Amino acid sequence: MARGSTSVEGNQPVSVSRTNLRSPDSDPAPVSALGNVVPAPSSVRPGGTPYTITSATAIRVDDAPGVRAVGDHLAAYLRPSTGYPLPVTPGSGADGVQLRLDPAAGELGDEGYRLESTGDGVLLTAREPAGLFHGVQTLRQLLPHAVEADSEQPGPWTVPGGTITDVPRYPYRGAMLDVSRHFFTVEQVKRYVDQLALYKINKLHLHLTDDQGWRIAVDSWPQLTAVGGSTSVGGTGGFYTKDQFRELVEYAAERHLDVIPEIDLPGHTNAALASYAELNPDGQAPELYTGTEVGFSSLCADKPVTYEFMDDVIREIAAITPGDRLHIGGDEADNTSAEDYAAIMAKAQESVARHGKEVVAWHQVTGTAVADGGWVQYWGTDETKKEEREQVAAAVRAGARLILSPADRAYLDMKYDGEFALGLSWAGLVEVDRSYDWDPATYFAEEGVPAEAVLGVEAPLWTETLSTNAELELMAFPRLLSAAEKGWSRGDLPWEGFHERLVDQGRRLTALGIAYHPSPKVEWAAE
Structure with a gap:
């Protein structure tokens, strides 16, 4: 549908194996610079001390509808490759990854977020859970590529320091x-x-x-x-x-x-x-x-x-x-x-x-x-x-x-x-x-x-x-x-x-x- 032509060219199946894929270098991939993500964020202010996720890191979530689910998604993304427990816990703390809703953050709209990375931890702020979820996708991309693996990898798991403020162009x-x-x-x-x-x-x-x-x-x-x-x-x-x-x-x-x-x-x-x-x-x-x-x-x-x-x-x-x-x-x-x-x-x-x-x-x-x-x-x-x-x-x-x-x-x-x-x-x-x-x-x-x-x-x-x-x-x-x-x-x-x-x-x-x-x-x- 919606094609304007009916001819099918080269309609033979393609067999895709690991040899069809591009492979990462044998050495651990370098940590992405802040903002080196797709899609490009609205505003990127790099600087300050990076944060490294360790076995002691907790994911701290607001007691608000939808936030715990985003925290659970983040933990599910990170646990296989890091091997860390990454407990999802209510409330705030001095370190770790914090997911926070701020109803007053009108500038972030329904899907925007702010990600702040310092030596103490990563703070994700949004007005709605959708914004937190999108911020989690950015956090994934700021970590080394091996974080996406389904088995334990050596790390380290470092997030560049700085602040990203990000709002979508289109709904x-x-x-x-x-x-x-x-x-x-x-x-x-x-x-x-x-x-x-x-x-x-x-x-x-x-x-x-x-x-x-x-x-x-x-x-x-x-x-x-x-x-x-x-x-x-x-x-x-x-x-x-x-x-x-x-x-x-x-x-x-x-x-x-x-x-x-x-x-x-x-x-x-x-x-x-x-x-x-x-x-x-x-x-x-x-x-x-x-x-x-x-x-x-x-x-x-x-x-x-x-x-x-x-x-x-x-x-x-x-x-x-x-x-x-x-x-x-x-x-x-x-x-x-x-x-x-x-x-x-x-x-x-x-x-x-x-x-x-x-x-x-x-x-x-x-x-x-x-x-x-x-x-x-x-x-x-x-x-x-x-x-x-x-x-x-x-x-x-x-x-x-x-x-x-x-x-x-x-x-x-x-x-x-x-x-x-x-x-x-x-x-x-x-x-x-x-x-x-x-x-x-x-x-x-x-x-x-x-x-x-x-x-x-x-x-x-x-x-x-x-x-x-x-x-x-x-x-x-x-x-x-x-x-x-x-x-x-x-x-x-x-x-x-x-x-x-x-x-x-x-x-x-x-x-x-x-x-x-x-x-x-x-x-x-x-x-």
Whole structure:
């Protein structure tokens, strides 16, 4: 979905072993300088005595909702590699790592934090637990890369001295995972969630339905998963029960990510049409689909059952989604007339509102009326027709908020180069420097969209050619770090500084066992 081309090039699997990964030097990696993290912090004031975590270090937490959970996460990150007990205890003390909420710290907002490192300890302050959690991710990155290992390492575990004050640029910093083209299990998605959390991503957009598979249980329409969930591109499928989906949502929420489910309408619906014959204009169910073409399927605007189906699905998905948003797709409806598209999308938006949620949709929805409070997700490229961009801008001027996912910058499934075995290339080849070389604030400036209308950035990962976590990681890393920085960091920071920090992140990704692409655009550390 949201691709604009249907050819799959180089669709052969890639086997990723440790030999595919960059390796850290045999000597312990040097301690990162303060601020040598991704995404770049807002303000860095280095200086003073560093703090070294030892076997006597305690993690001290405020007695406030959500703070103990952040402390437990920090302890879980650090205990395996350090071998230290790192007890999580209430109250303050003279040393150790302290996690403190300060409701009066309005300048930090809902997700900002302040990290102060001295010879006595590390103090993390935030207004909300989400800010403390993001500060913990920065603290991880300030420690040697070996801290990410799952077995005891020699250390020392030293945090540079100084103060970081950090507030995100945008409230929406997203990543999308397509589990429809190829199905990924709960545990596989959890692994991706953990990787997203390290880089302060706060939204997980799950593309749950498409032509190739329906991945979420709907009690009132059980054949959607029994039939529609049985296939994927080139093979068998799978689906989440409602309890499994709740488990994923809860896991993400514990890491301060909201899950936004997507039910794609009115196109990309072959899995649903194959499950229920009555949804088709002639009452005949099509065959299940395991290819990669797009734009051929559509719901019927003139059948009452279409709207019963949509409302039931939206009602049930809304009921198991604690967040306030639901994505209704809306792109590549090539087999739907403009009149029918407008009718279906209007009813879908009404249904979303009726069941207590607000709408997110791909930018084609701007060809019709966008609901009040709607978010529009742009997936075009630098070459997208001016009329289409103007249409998006008009919707934004009318009150919609804009999420930017330009395919030739932010799509993680685009090939790095013409020889790369995985991915597609319809939007062009996207090396890591290109994924970084754009500014969300000015992306729609020519169309008169003000910077404040941009809600944030999302990096989609479509899976026509991807079926394993190793393949996901090769496509996501290191480009996901570009998207994370574009969403969090202030201003249009130069490539040179990002490149330096990316080199350091290569070792951390290796320590985490993440299979990343060793892009020739980056002078990675020697093996």
